[in-house]
Amino acid sequence: MQEEIFVGIDLGTTFCCCHFFNTQTNKYECINYLNGNSTIPSTVDFFTQPVSVGIPKPTAICEVKRFIGKKFDDEQVQEDINKNYFPYQxxxxxxxYCLVVVDYPDKEEERVEPEVVSAIVLKAIKIEIQRRLNIKDNISLRAVVTVPAYFDDSQKDRTKKAVLMAGFSLIRLLAEPSAAAYAYGLESTKDQMYLAFDLGGGTLDVTILEKKGEEFKFRATGGDVxxxxxxxxxxxxxLVISKMKEVDEKKARRFILKGSDSRSQKKMKKQRRYRLRKEVEKAKIELSANSYCELDLSELVDEDEFIISIDRSEFEECNKKE
Structure with a gap:
């Protein structure tokens, strides 16, 4: 009987995916989740009982990879906080270092480390692997887990902690550009320079790798976290909120955070903003194929009909780097 399974996990900012090595076929196969997708959202909702993983909700903790192993006073962390990116505190x-404030429906809030949230997501992946392969806890799951090339020692250490908390046996952390090179089969190509361009849910990583034999060496790494x-x-x-203001400023104010807001008001507005962000994300995807789209925000603003029109040039303009 096989006593260990080898798995590779992409622990992403917004989504995670996992492959395992099938000894029957001598191939790596993707773990598909109950919804049939090959990825699972990197979200944990403590507000539901039991805790739910991979179901994006306004009450869910999401994108903690931006905070793992980071100091609270870090300039990038403060930028995220000040922009009110997230529906949690x-x-x-x-x-x-950073702590995530977790809300529960029936008890006082709790403060947890970001790696605890990541560990819960990884634990859900582990359970899905065991279900898919019909194996028990006595079978060791040996994992290679990817991290951005720019992760420092603190970020790597806390990622390792999350992997071990989830019950995996960690073989190594592998830089995401190297993982991409291996995934594309570049280890069997001729020795030369390669550029890995990784635009993900949370960061942009650009890396130049030099292949020598079956090894890859980093020659330069850049990007934007x-x-x-x-x-x-x-x-x-x-941009959408500004367009809402042109139609009905009172309704737009439901999504605008102010310093004078009470804690409960901030919490409610952050959850509204999260729901709006999900609608905006759908529109972004639609604009990848079409030059124009309409956002139906009627339900969000409690109206029979409230539609905002956007064209692709407006989307591109608002995302120009200053």
Whole structure:
């Protein structure tokens, strides 16, 4: 009987995916989740009992990869907080790192480390692997987990902690550009330079790799830790809110956070903004194929009909780098 299974996990900012090595076929196969998708959203909703994973909701904790192993006073962390990107609160731990404020329906809030949230997502992936392969906990799941090339030691250490908390045996953390190179079969090509361009949900990574034999060496790494699908969505959402103001300023104010807002008002507005962001994301995808789209926001603003029209040039303009 096989005593260990080898798996590769892409622990992404917005989505995760996993492949395992099938000893019957000598091939890697993708783990599909109950909804049939090959990816699972990197979200955890503590407000439901039991805790739900992979179901985006206004009450869910999401995109914690931006905070894992990061100091609260870090400039990029403060930028995210000030832009009100997330429907939850980030606070400062005694050691200076970030903590996520978790709300429960029937008890007081709790403060948890971002890696705890990641561990819960990884645990859900582990359970799905066991279900798919019909194996028990006595079978070791040995994992290679990807991380951005720019992750520092603190971010890597806390990612390792999440992997171990989820019950995997960690073989190694692998830089995402290297993982991409192996996935495309570049280890069997001739020795030369390659450029890996990875525009994800949370970050942009651009890496030049040099292949020598079956090894890849980083020659240069760059990118932008605040340039990903999330940032496109947030810029787009602010454009939509400005268009809402032109139609009905009172309704638009439901989505605009102010310093004078009470804690309950901020919480409600952040959840409204999350729902709006999901609608905006759909429109962004539609604009990939069409030059024009309409956002039906009637349900969000409690109207029989409230439609905002957007064309692709407006989306592109609001996402130009200053």
């Amino acid at each position: 980030i606070v400062k731990a005694e050691d200076g 605040h340039l990903g699908g999330l940032d496109f969505d947030m810029n787009f959402m602010e």
